[in-house]
Every structure is written in C-alpha cells, then in structure tokens.
Amino acid sequence: MKSYRPPRSFTISLDDRFFIRIIRIIFFLVSFFLLLQLVPLLNRVFATLIAAILITTVLDPIVSSLENNGVNRIGGILLVFLSISILLTFAVQAASPLVTEQIDALSLSLQDESPAKMVDNVKRALFENVPFLRSPQVQVEVSAKLEMFVNAVMNASFSTALTLITSFPYLIIIAFSVFFFLKDGWIIKRALIESMPNRYFEISLIVIHKMTEQLGRYIRGQLVVSGIIGSLSIFALTILDIPYSFFIGALAGLANMIPYFGPLLGFFLAAAVALLHEPSFSIVMAVAGAFATIQLIDNILVSPYVVSRSVELHPLAVIIVILIGTALLGLWGALLAVPVASILKVTFSSMRWGLENYRLKERTRFESG
C-alpha cells in the first residue's frame, strides 16, 4: 500500500540583498545614461577643463622642481607662465611668416582649384605611376575613397581652425584654470580623498595617487614625443620642400599618439600633398625615407625613455578602439581614441588593483555585524 505523498512544492527564495544590488545597478546605469545626455550640452566646459588639466599635468613637474630649488609655489607658477608667454611670442614671431605663407597658399589653391580638382590631380598621378591601379573598377573605388578622405581632412581642418578662432576667450579661462590647478590642485585632490567614508579612505588615497602618477607620466610622455616627432617632421618636410610642411608636420606629430597607424597617417598625408604638386615617384620615396628615419629615431631614442610601457595597449585593442573612436567622432575620434582608451586602462587597472588588495567585502560584513 502506497502512503500518500503531498505534491512537491518548490519555493525559490531570493535574498533581499540581491534585489537591492539589482536596483542599485539599474539606478547607477540610469544616472550614468542621464549624465551622458548632459555631455553634449556641456562639451565646451569639459573641453576647457580637460585642456586645463592636461596643461597642468605638463607644467606641474616644472613648478615643483622650481619649488625644490627654493622658489615659492606662486612665484614658480608666475615664472613658468612668463617663460611660456615669452617662448610663445618668439615662436609666433618666428613661425608666422611661414604659417601665413602656407595659409595664403592654401587659400589660393582652394580658390584656383576645388577639392575635386585636387583629387583629380592626385588620381592622375597615382594612376600614371602605379600600374595595378589602371583597371577601371579599381579606379572608381580609389576615386570614391580619395574624395571621402580629402573631404574628411578638409572638414576636420576647417572646423578645427574655426574652433580655434572662436575659442580665444576660452584660452583665457584655461590659463586661469591652469594657474589655480597648479596652485591649489593638491587641495582639490585632498578634499576628494577626505570626502570618502572611512571604509574607502585608504583605497581611494592610494588608487588616486597611483592613477594620477601613471596618467601624468603617460600624458607628459605623449606630449613630449608628439612635440619631438612634430618638430622633426616639420624640419624634414621643409627640407624636402613639401608644401604646407608646418600643418602636415604638426598633424604627423599629433597622429603619432596612435600606435602603428598614426605614423602611416602622417606619411600618407605628406605623400598625397607631395604628389599633388609634383607627380613623381621619387618624391614619395623621399617622404617615406624621411618618415621612416623619424620613426627610427622615435623608437630607438625617444619613446623608450619617455613613454610608460604600463599603458601600452594590445594591437587588436588599438584597432577596435580606433574603429569605435571613428564611428563616434570621425577623424578626431580616431586621433583621440587611443589616448582616451589608455587613460581608461590606467583608471580601471588602478581600481582593480585596489579592489583586489583591499578587503572591502570583509569590512562591509564586519561593520554590518
């Protein structure tokens, strides 16, 4: 005889804490999304702040070394500002004939020939010199890509020039911000650390310190390398008598921040401009030789001593990050993608180090009894 068995019932009990965590995550994501909506409205503010922080990062070690030599901090800051003003005045005076000449040449050539005509010149030079480009199908493809590239470069350079002109008042705000960041930066950092609850105090202190140290080294390294590569490129292109050497060299310096692809971008631009004015294969070879030498100098003499290896990204990560940057912000996105990704990498790796080494869970458990 079988005894009666009540039907089995399953009850799923989920911890209240699980729901609280889910609600917290949703709340965090919604707040993050809402904050993201604010970004376009405040982009000038962010750009000003970011520029001020970048300049502060570069100038801070100089002010600190003056302070080490007995100059008081405000005196040191004013001395650095004065030196920069004098240097800038000299640089502008020295470079202005070259820059105005190149701007005049550029505007003249734009009046004489439309971008489409310029593209035609390059196309003709390419098709005449490179045999495998003679197939009509390939020519159609190459023409489309070339026009897109030239348009993108034109748009980016004109919008940058416009932004630079309209943002002159912001330069004054940036200068003021840099002054106060240099003078009171430590107070801001300290206030941020002090506002942390005891549980997160030590971890915030050490993580913020590690982060600012690594980021400072990375940003300074990148700017120094860009400056050196930019100057070398301007010098080499001027010697080779390539038009717009100042702009192309400066862009090559900036593009050098993108590992693997940046130097190629600078070379392609210089080669295209060279072909535009002198459709011969030898000038392209000369430009290639110059860029290869500059890269050699960078890889042997500059980067190993200046750039921090801990921030290096995997080549695949570089490609993905550039694709995302290009999709979001176009040419500027491509240029800024790697530095932004490197900054995020440092931030997350410092935070992960903190979370792995500090017993936050145990603290929470202990404090809640």
Added chain:
Amino acid sequence: MNSKNGTSKSIKMVDSFWGNVFKKHSSGEDDIVSTLKLIPLFHDMTIPELKEFRKIIHRRIFKENEPIFWEGEPGVGMYIVKAGSVGIYKITSDRGKKEIAVLNAGEFFGELALLDESPRSATCIARENSEIIGLFRPDLFNIIAKKPRLGNKFLLQLAAVIGERLKATNKEMYALRAKLEQADIIIS
C-alpha cells in the same frame, strides 16, 4: 581621565562621515600641531615645519568597532591616535580576533608602511569613538621631493624610532632565548 571621557563623548556626537567632511569646523588646526609635537617622530621639528606636515596629514573620525585597516592589506601610512583608543588584532583561523595591543591617545602605529607597500601585519580597529591622524606614504614622498631638508629630518627621526624598536625587540629576543636555554630547549 575625566577630560578623556569628555572628549570621547563629544566625538560620539559627531557622525563619522560628516565629521570627516566638516572637520575644519569641529577642531582647531593648531590642536593637530600640538598633537604632532608629542610624537617622537616630530620632536625636533619647529612650528613652521610641523605646519608643513599639518598640510599633508588627514584627520579621520572612527566609530567604536570600526576597522582602520585589515591584516594583509597594502600598507599606506602611519596613524596617530589623537583621542580615544584603538586595538591591534590578529585574525584567528576561526575568523575570530585576538587583541595583541591597545594604543591610546598620543601613541602611533603603522610607521613601517611609510617606507614600503608591504602588507599590514595586523588588523587595527577603533575600541571606542576615536580621532585618528594619518600620515601617508605618497604625501611623505611628496614632501621629500619638494622639501628635501624637512623630508630628511623626518626620515632620520623615523630611522631612530625604528632603531629603538629594533633594540627593544632584540633585548626581548635575548631574554626569551636565555629563558629557553635555561629550560634546555636550545642546546647550542
């Protein structure tokens, strides 16, 4: 003793978080300088030098039973008990804790963490509501870089304090060794 209880009670009134945010309103900065003056590490410092250190130290309020740091966490710096008291504990295998020392107002701990990032050798928990002053390695290194004379002065004092502790430990070790030899546990 009464004044100490009074201090503890007044600290109880202040919530830990807001106490840390609005610290400047709740306590005079000169108070911190006079506390530092009592610590052997700062004995030889002049008032302007102590004021330099006041700029980089952090004042924290800990509630009773609140952990200050845990055994095994990377050491970041040293702490000075300004008011209240803290206990130093070893966590036992059954997740309990064994008190190995109690530090009262004017005493300091964790000074070795000023030199490197090696893990904390014990857990430190506030035994009552306490006011703690912290001096941390990144800030000390900053002072060493910016004001080398002051940094060296502090490092020499730190070396002297660590030397004193080493002498005391050696003395204790010899005494223990002698006891063990007497008990024929160590033959050599």
